[in-house]
Amino acid sequence: MSRFWPEGLSISDIQSPYSPYSILENAREEWETISDGVLTLVLQSSESEDSNAIITVHAKHIPTNRTAALFSIIHRLKEPYPVTIRPRNENIPNFLKKSYQLSRTSAGSAVTKVVAELEAINNPMSIKKTQELITNKWVSDTPSEFRKKLADAFNLSVIKSAVLNLTSSASFESQSEDDDNAAQE
């Protein structure tokens, strides 16, 4: 067991393909193979205003040419790692999400805040700085970590929903009939 090899960095990480774009190209090949050519990924490269590289990943239903934006990948220009995934905004209601966080506000928090502010005015030295550690679960430092998180991103409900909506054009006729029936009721 090496003591000096960076933890979390696997041999595969230093072999190509290792850039986020290359890994996404692998994902695209896999999509085309598994869907028998019906679905593919379109990788749109661009640069943000603050000079980061952005790859927006779109799913495409080839028979209809319909597309859906799935998520974005962001890293510094010419430095592929660390890289983060920014998932598509989830617009589904909470009752349809497999998990979600409920934020609760304690009844006394506003009062506590006012008391703390008054105390701070009277005694500035009493101010306690509170630090909150924000964890971005979508950041990857290495290619192997990015592969895993990319798989997680593709497994999000909102992504599955977008893909299913793309491919469900065959059911639209029956869906329209349902609408007709609903409208006639």
Added chain:
Amino acid sequence: MAATTVKMKNEAGLARMPPLSRIVFWNVKRKDLTDAVCALAKSTAADVIILNENSVSSSKTLCALRQNVAGDFYIPKPASEDRFHCFCRNSALDLSEIHSGFRTSVRKYKFENQMFLLVLLHGLDIRNYDDEARRSFMQDLMRDLKFIREDKENNKLILLGDFNLNPYDRVMNSAAGLNAMMTRACAAKGTRQHATKKYDFYYNPMWSLLGDNTKGPAGTAYDTSNQGPYGWSMLDQVVLHHSIIPFFNKVEILTEAGEYSFMDKNGRPDAKNASDHFPISVDFSGGHYE
């Protein structure tokens, strides 16, 4: 078919007899305004009604439109984005969704042998999102529009929706933003260069409806809190690629429909009985100048 024939004069004073296509957009703020929507559909004779933030199921709204306005209303399919409820009564217009993006739904819009792309969008609101999030959304939107233009090989974009921005906000008119100009003449040049890139001009007709010196209200939403420093805002907008200008007829802010008034006694959107946004109606006309 709701398409009507109207006689108009273009800027050069030439009469024309084009078919007209009318789209009405309304952010109903998650309220059940079905009766008002029906009145709106009836009074405007719109081909297309698009509701944003409609808490009523689309099938229920469709049912009401069919019963109270016209039996030929239908919901264009496919459509995946529930953020926009779209009702159409002219199947020739198509309006099927070809792309769903970040808070956007792009529809085919066939009119006068042209294929336009109608981009329905709902920007991030000022109350719940900070400047950074809103700026990031607009950058996402720009990337989405670029993708749509390239992937669909069509730059005839019509952007319609609750932008949650004013026509004068920087991102609306900067070259790398929407590049949306105030007048037809400004946009007529087609493109402008910024750094090394050329950017297509868009035309934002909402500029014409701002302020006191207009026929209707000064904007589509009213807010004097710290998030609405101007009082009136023109959050609901239509913005057109310069190539569509010849087909654009007019845009109006609607304050009433039949017996329904969307305005309170101060002339502002009646948030209590209707929505805190006024609806807007956009007319396109085609045909040849006589």
